[in-house]
Amino acid sequence: MPGVKDDLNRLLGFVGSMRFGLALLLLIGVTAAGAAAWFQNGFSQSWLFRALSMLLILNLALCTWRRGKAVCLLQRHDGRVVVRLIALFVLHAGFLCIMLGFLAGSFWGRDGLISLSRGEVAQASKALGQDRTFSLRLDDFRIDTYPDGAPAQYTSRLTLLDHSNNTGAFDVTVNHPLVYQGVKIYQESYGWAVTAVSGAQSPMDSPVTVKEGDSLSIPGAQFKIRLYRFIPDYDEASGMESRSPQPRNPRIVYSVYEGDQLLDVGLAKLGQDVTINNDAHVRFTGYIPVSTLRVKTDPGALLVWIGGCLLLLGIFGALYQPLLTAKRDDREADA
Amino acid sequence: MKTLLQVSFTATFILYFLSAILYFWHAASKRQLVDTAARIAAVTGWLANTAALAMRADLVGRLPLTNGYEFLLSFAWGIVLLSLIFEWRTKFRAAGGFALFIAWTLLCCIWIFLPEQQYSVEPLMPALKSGWLTVHVLTAVVAYSAFTLACGLAVVYLRRLKHSGSEDGRFDLLIYEAVSLGFMMLTLCIVTGAIWAEKAWGSYWSWDPKETWSLITWIVFGIYLHVRRNRDWRGQAAAVLVIVGFLIVLFTFFGVNYLLSGNHSYA
Numbered sequence: 001m002p003g004v005k006d007d008l009n010r011l012l013g014f015v016g017s018m019r020f021g022l023a024l025l026l027l028i029g030v031t032a033a034g035a036a037a038w039f040q041n042g043f044s045q046s047w048l049f050r051a052l053s054m055l056l057i058l059n060l061a062l063c064t065w066r067r068g069k070a071v072c073l074l075q076r077h078d079g080r081v082v083v084r085l086i087a088l089f090v091l092h093a094g095f096l097c098i099m100l101g102f103l104a105g106s107f108w109g110r111d112g113l114i115s116l117s118r119g120e121v122a123q124a125s126k127a128l129g130q131d132r133t134f135s136l137r138l139d140d141f142r143i144d145t146y147p148d149g150a151p152a153q154y155t156s157r158l159t160l161l162d163h164s165n166n167t168g169a170f171d172v173t174v175n176h177p178l179v180y181q182g183v184k185i186y187q188e189s190y191g192w193a194v195t196a197v198s199g200a201q202s203p204m205d206s207p208v209t210v211k212e213g214d215s216l217s218i219p220g221a222q223f224k225i226r227l228y229r230f231i232p233d234y235d236e237a238s239g240m241e242s243r244s245p246q247p248r249n250p251r252i253v254y255s256v257y258e259g260d261q262l263l264d265v266g267l268a269k270l271g272q273d274v275t276i277n278n279d280a281h282v283r284f285t286g287y288i289p290v291s292t293l294r295v296k297t298d299p300g301a302l303l304v305w306i307g308g309c310l311l312l313l314g315i316f317g318a319l320y321q322p323l324l325t326a327k328r329d330d331r332e333a334d335a
Numbered sequence: 336m337k338t339l340l341q342v343s344f345t346a347t348f349i350l351y352f353l354s355a356i357l358y359f360w361h362a363a364s365k366r367q368l369v370d371t372a373a374r375i376a377a378v379t380g381w382l383a384n385t386a387a388l389a390m391r392a393d394l395v396g397r398l399p400l401t402n403g404y405e406f407l408l409s410f411a412w413g414i415v416l417l418s419l420i421f422e423w424r425t426k427f428r429a430a431g432g433f434a435l436f437i438a439w440t441l442l443c444c445i446w447i448f449l450p451e452q453q454y455s456v457e458p459l460m461p462a463l464k465s466g467w468l469t470v471h472v473l474t475a476v477v478a479y480s481a482f483t484l485a486c487g488l489a490v491v492y493l494r495r496l497k498h499s500g501s502e503d504g505r506f507d508l509l510i511y512e513a514v515s516l517g518f519m520m521l522t523l524c525i526v527t528g529a530i531w532a533e534k535a536w537g538s539y540w541s542w543d544p545k546e547t548w549s550l551i552t553w554i555v556f557g558i559y560l561h562v563r564r565n566r567d568w569r570g571q572a573a574a575v576l577v578i579v580g581f582l583i584v585l586f587t588f589f590g591v592n593y594l595l596s597g598n599h600s601y602a
Contacts, residue, residue: 018565022558029551036544043542102540111537146458153461174461175535186537294537304539308526315522319515319560 015055016062024056044106053103060096067092084318091314097307104300111296115211116141117193117288121161124183127295132183134162139169141291143190149244154187156291172293188294192230194252198282211290215257221280222258228265229253230287252284336394337454343387344408344453348446350380351415351439358432362491370428374419377435381415388412395456400472401463403592404452407445409472410588411438413480421484427509433487444589467531474524479584481517482556485510486581489574496571507569510577518556525549548587555580 014020028049035043043049067089074082112127116138124132140157153173160167160180172178178185193211200220210216215226233243234251243249256264256276268274274282357373360366388408391399399405418434421427445453492506528546533539540546559576562568568576 018561022554022561025554025557029547029554032542032547033544033551036542036547044540148458150458151461152458153464175465175531177534177537184537188537296537301533301539304529308529312522312526315519319519 012062015058016066017059018063021056021059021063024052024059028052028056044102050103050106053099057096057099057103060092060099064089064092064096087314087317089314090310091318094307094310094312094314097303097310099307101300101303101305101307104303105298106300109296109298109300111294113188114293114295115191115290116156116293117209117211117290124295128183128297130297132181134160134167134181136185136293136295137161138291141190141289143245143289145245149246151245154190154291156187156293158185158293182297184296184298186294186296187291189292191290191292192232192247193288193290194227194230194284195286195288196225196282196284198225198280200280207285209288216282218276218280218282221276223263223276223280224257225274225276225282226255226257227252228255232287234267247287250287254282336390340387340390340394340454343383343390344442344445346383347380347387347411348439348442350376350383351411351435351442354380355432355435355439358428358435361428362432373431373435374422377415377419377431380435381412381419384408384412384415394454397459398469400469400476401459402452402457404445404449406472406476406588407441407449409476410479411441413476414438414441414483417477417480417484418487421509421513425509427505429491429506430484430487433490434484437483437487448593462535465531465535467527467534471524471527471531474520474527478517478520478524479588481513481520482552482577482581482584485513485517485577488513489577489581492574493571493578502570507563507573510574511563514556514559514577514580518553518560521549521553521556525553544591545587548583548591552580552583552587555583 031048031052032043035046067085071085071089074085110128110130112129114122114124114127114136116122116136118138118141121135121137123135137159138156139159140155142155142157143151144153144155146152156172158170158172158178160170167180170178172185172187174187177187191212193209195207195209196216197207198216198218200218208216210225210227212227212230215224217224229240229252231240231242231251231253232245232247232249234249235243240253250270252268252270254266254268254274255262256266264276266274268284270284270286272283274284276282354373354376357369357376361369361373388399391405391408395405400409414434415438418431422431488506488510492503492510495503495506525546528549529539532541532546555576559568559573559580562576563573
C-alpha cells in the first residue's frame, strides 16, 4: 500500500509542520481573546479549546520527534549548531509538556470552594467531588489591616481531621497555600454570616446562622429571608460598598420571598425587628466572619512546571547566541 | 520628598523630549554636535528618571512596581536604559529618537491619565505581597523595553527603505537581537507570573485578559522568530510583524488595564 503510506506521510508532514503549529497557536490566542472579552470564564473547558489543544499537542509531538532525530543524527561538531539544535529540541519538548499538563488539568483537575465560620467542619471530598479522607475545621479567621483599615492579610487557622485524627493546626494565608494528600488549600476570600431569630408572631425561635447568599425559612410562616449581603461598615454615601472591612457600622441587606416570588428587599440594623406582611418577624442578632477556601487538585501541574523549566532553558539556549555575537563583523557575516 | 520627586519627574519629562528632538534632528542633519547633545540629554534624563524611581521607592517603602504610575515610570526607565546600552554596544543610533519619544509619551500618559497616583501611597493588597511580584514586573519592563527598541528599529528601517530603496542587513539582525531579548524576558515574565498566580489564586493560568494578551504577544513574536529563522520573512515583512507585535504590547498594557477587567486591574 505505497499510496496510502505516502498520503499518511504527507498528512503527518502537514500536521507536524511549523506553519500548521503557528496557525494553531494564533487561533488559540485569538479565540481566547474573544472568549475573555465576551464570555469571561470557561474557555479552557470548551470543546473548541480542547480540540485545538489536541491538534497542537500532535503538532508539537511530531515537531519534537523531528528535532530529537536531528539531534541524534548530528554529524558536525560545531558547538553553536549543537547547542542551538539541542535547545530547540528542549524548547519544543517543554512546550509539549505544558500543553499535556494543561489539558490533563482541564480534564481531571478538581476545584471547589468551602465557606467556613469559626468552629465549622467541612469534608474535602464534598468540595472536590472526589474521594478524600480528611475534613477541614476552621479554628480561627483573622483579617490583619493597615492603619487606614485596608486589608493587609487574611489568615485561616485550620485543623485537618483525617479519620478522626487531629493532624495539627496550620495557617493558610494569601500566597501561602497548604498542601495535604495532593490537595492544595488556598485562602480565596472572606465573607460574613449573621445570626438571626425568627418566628410567626414574634422573633422567638432559637438563633440560626445564615451565610451570605443563603436563605432562612421562618418557622410557622410561608416566607423565606435571603441574606443578600452583610455590609460591615455602612455609609449612606457608599451604598452597598463597605467603607472598611471592619464591622464598625454593620447593616444587613436582605430579600423576602414567598415561594419563588420576591416580595421585598430591605436594609436592617443589628437588633432591629423586621416585620413581613404583619405575619412574620426576623431579628438579626449578631455576625461572624466566614473564611472562603479554595481546595484543588491538578494532576497536570507537575508536568506544566517541568515544561515551564524546559521551555525557559530551551529559549535561553536557542536565543542567547545573537546576544553574545555582538561584533559587527559577525553580524555582517550572518546578514 | 514630594517636591524633589516632582522636580525629578519634570526634569525627566523635559530631558526625554529634548533628547528625542535632538535624535531626530541628528538623523536629518548628521551633525556630530547634535548627536552628542542628544546622548547627554538622554543620559541626564535617565539619571533624573532613576532619581524619581528611587524617591518613589523611599516614599512607598518597596520597589516601585505595583500600580500604573510606577510601572510606566519603570517602563520609560527601562526603554532609555536599554536604548543607551544598545547604542553603546553597537554604535548604531537609528532607534534612539523613537525610544526616547516613546519613553516621553509614557510620561505624558502619567501626567494626563494618572496624576492622582503620583503622590498617593496605597498599601499593597495581600495578593501583591510576594517576592514573585518583583521578578514578574521587572522581566515585563525589560521585555516591553526590548520590544519598543525593536519597533523603533523597524520603523526607521522601513522609513529608510521607502526613501533610499536599498536594504540594510544590519537592521534585520539588530531587530532580531532586540526581539530575542524581549522574547526571553517575556517568557520568564509569563512563567514567573504563572508561579505567582498559582500561589496566590490557586490557578497558574486563568485566561485573565492580561494573560491572554500576553500569550498573544508571545505568539506573535514567536511567529516572528520562526519565520525569520526559516528565512521565509526577513527585511520588510519581518519589520512590519515587529511593529504589529509592539502595537499588541501597547494594547496588552493600556487596553487590557483600562478597558477590560481582570486579575491585573490594579496594574
